[in-house]
Amino acid sequence: GVPNRGVPALYVHMPKDRRTAAAVEMDVDELRSEGTRAEQILVAALPVTAELLGRCLGGALAAEVVEALRQGNLLDGGGYF
Numbered sequence: 001g002v003p004n005r006g007v008p009a010l011y012v013h014m015p016k017d018r019r020t021a022a023a024v025e026m027d028v029d030e031l032r033s034e035g036t037r038a039e040q041i042l043v044a045a046l047p048v049t050a051e052l053l054g055r056c057l058g059g060a061l062a063a064e065v066v067e068a069l070r071q072g073n074l075l076d077g078g079g080y081f
Contacts, residue, residue, distance in 0.1 A: 011027070049079055
């Protein structure tokens, strides 16, 4: 790949995505070995709720989206994808 010019890197990812987590770990290790500052922020999964989506969609539309996801069997019993 293209050599890093010392620009710090920050990875934000979900550790439950093991493939991405492994790739991030390798990238962070490689960058650090080259003297580049590299960090990661691990983000926990959240259930998909009207309250969560309402922050950007508004209440009525958020509720419709959550219901459509449920009807499509895309959410488990806890509201997670």
